Amino acid sequence: MESTTNRNSNARPNFGLRSKVALAGCILAVVVVVLGAFTRLVDAGLGCPDWPGCYGHLTWPDEAHEIQSANKAFPDAPVDGSKTWPEMVHRYFAGILLLVVATLTYLSWRSPNKRTLKQTNLLMALIVLQAIFGMWTVTLKLWPQVVTAHLLGGMATLSMLWLLIERMRKTPIYIPVDKYRALQRLRPLAFLAVLVIVLQIALGGWTSSNYAALACPDFPTCHGEWWPQADFQEGFNITQQIGPNYLGGALESDARTAIHLSHRIGALLVTLVVFTLAILNWRVGLHRWALILSGLLLFQLGLGIANVIMFLPLPIAVAHNAGAALLLLVTLTFYYRIQIVQPSGIEDSEAQTNLVLPRSALTGEL
Numbered sequence: 001m002e003s004t005t006n007r008n009s010n011a012r013p014n015f016g017l018r019s020k021v022a023l024a025g026c027i028l029a030v031v032v033v034v035l036g037a038f039t040r041l042v043d044a045g046l047g048c049p050d051w052p053g054c055y056g057h058l059t060w061p062d063e064a065h066e067i068q069s070a071n072k073a074f075p076d077a078p079v080d081g082s083k084t085w086p087e088m089v090h091r092y093f094a095g096i097l098l099l100v101v102a103t104l105t106y107l108s109w110r111s112p113n114k115r116t117l118k119q120t121n122l123l124m125a126l127i128v129l130q131a132i133f134g135m136w137t138v139t140l141k142l143w144p145q146v147v148t149a150h151l152l153g154g155m156a157t158l159s160m161l162w163l164l165i166e167r168m169r170k171t172p173i174y175i176p177v178d179k180y181r182a183l184q185r186l187r188p189l190a191f192l193a194v195l196v197i198v199l200q201i202a203l204g205g206w207t208s209s210n211y212a213a214l215a216c217p218d219f220p221t222c223h224g225e226w227w228p229q230a231d232f233q234e235g236f237n238i239t240q241q242i243g244p245n246y247l248g249g250a251l252e253s254d255a256r257t258a259i260h261l262s263h264r265i266g267a268l269l270v271t272l273v274v275f276t277l278a279i280l281n282w283r284v285g286l287h288r289w290a291l292i293l294s295g296l297l298l299f300q301l302g303l304g305i306a307n308v309i310m311f312l313p314l315p316i317a318v319a320h321n322a323g324a325a326l327l328l329l330v331t332l333t334f335y336y337r338i339q340i341v342q343p344s345g346i347e348d349s350e351a352q353t354n355l356v357l358p359r360s361a362l363t364g365e366l
């Protein structure tokens with residue numbers, strides 16, 4: 001009896017500490033993504049013209065004599081006290097996140113269980129790349145290509161940390177065979193939903209980094225027209241030169257209109273796909289998932305529209321970014337869980353009806 005227990009406990013991967021570190025990383029990643037949006041929205045991306053310090057300081061210059069010598073050292077970028085701190089707070093939180101991911105990678109290397117080693121290695125590579133993109137954001141003076149890639153990298157880091165937690169808790173979810181078959185048919189649509197949300201986030205980042213948020217000041221029309229004059233070629237010319245400074249945007253009005261319109265068209269596509277997924281979820285009996293998906297979608301659409309008609313209030317613009325992250329995470333979780341469901345096995349009635357992880361998985365016991 002004892003040897004059976006030992007064999008079982010040896011067979012069980014112990015993810016306790018790693019799960020906790022991954023969860024801490026995930027929460028921190030949400031904070032970093034939201035702080036990144038805040039920094040971008042208060043136009044503080046160039047609040048510190050150097051990297052990794054701020055005017056050569058570990059924090060930021062705030063004493064009169066520090067500001068004076070900083071202004072002397074950077075005559076083209078005088079200190080603006082309202083923009084130095086958001087940039088540095090964002091950098092410090094990102095730095096802590098890097099340390100957390102490094103700890104996670106170290107723990108995965110040391111652990112005899114290598115199931116999540118590949119993911120943590122990839123995550124480590126991604127976070128280092130993010131640090132480089134963060135540096136380029138400053139040194140290339142908010143070049144929209146880099147700003148958008150940095151936003152996508154932040155969303156990817158958050159998603160990978162979240163999926164890592166899901167994977168560490170991996171326990172099959174048993175559902176009746178007929179429901180299993182119905183869910184397998186939903187796989188391509190769930191994948192498409194993740195894809196269009198990622199594309200829409202990229203378009204959102206492009207809208208924000210090219211300062212096209214108010215290129216269409218009305219809704220649902222744009223300058224009172226359904227199809228206004230727009231220059232798509234210039235709006236999506238991703239080979240544009242690296243200019244001197246992109247703060248405030250460098251594109252003509254028609255190009256910005258094209259970017260803004262594309263983000264609206266993207267929203268229509270996301271609505272079509274995610275709503276269809278929600279309806280089909282309802283039809284196979286996954287009512288909770290149907291409500292969460294459609295509720296989040298409506299909330300995100302509402303925030304986007306409020307951004308336009310209320311002329312981009314800061315809290316709503318930041319919430320629109322967080323809403324995008326949440327919609328992505330929830331859709332990814334759904335996609336992941338329909339990959340790990342198993343037919344039959346009548347073990348956890350809540351798991352069967354709601355496609356949630358069995359209780360044993362949620363307590364960290366595999």
Ligand code: HEM
Nearest residue numbers: 037200201204205208213267270300301304305307321324
């Ligand atoms: C599900 C659909 C949507 C998703 C996933 C989404 C996502 C995003 C993201 C990630 C950003 C970048 C935010 C940032 O830089 O911090 C953004 C920006 C923006 N979105 Fe959306 N969006 C959606 C729908 C809409 C809709 C329907 C509208 C309005 C008609 C809208 C209006 C805007 C505007 C004006 C910005 C620029 C804000 C800024 O300058 O920071 N969005 N969106």
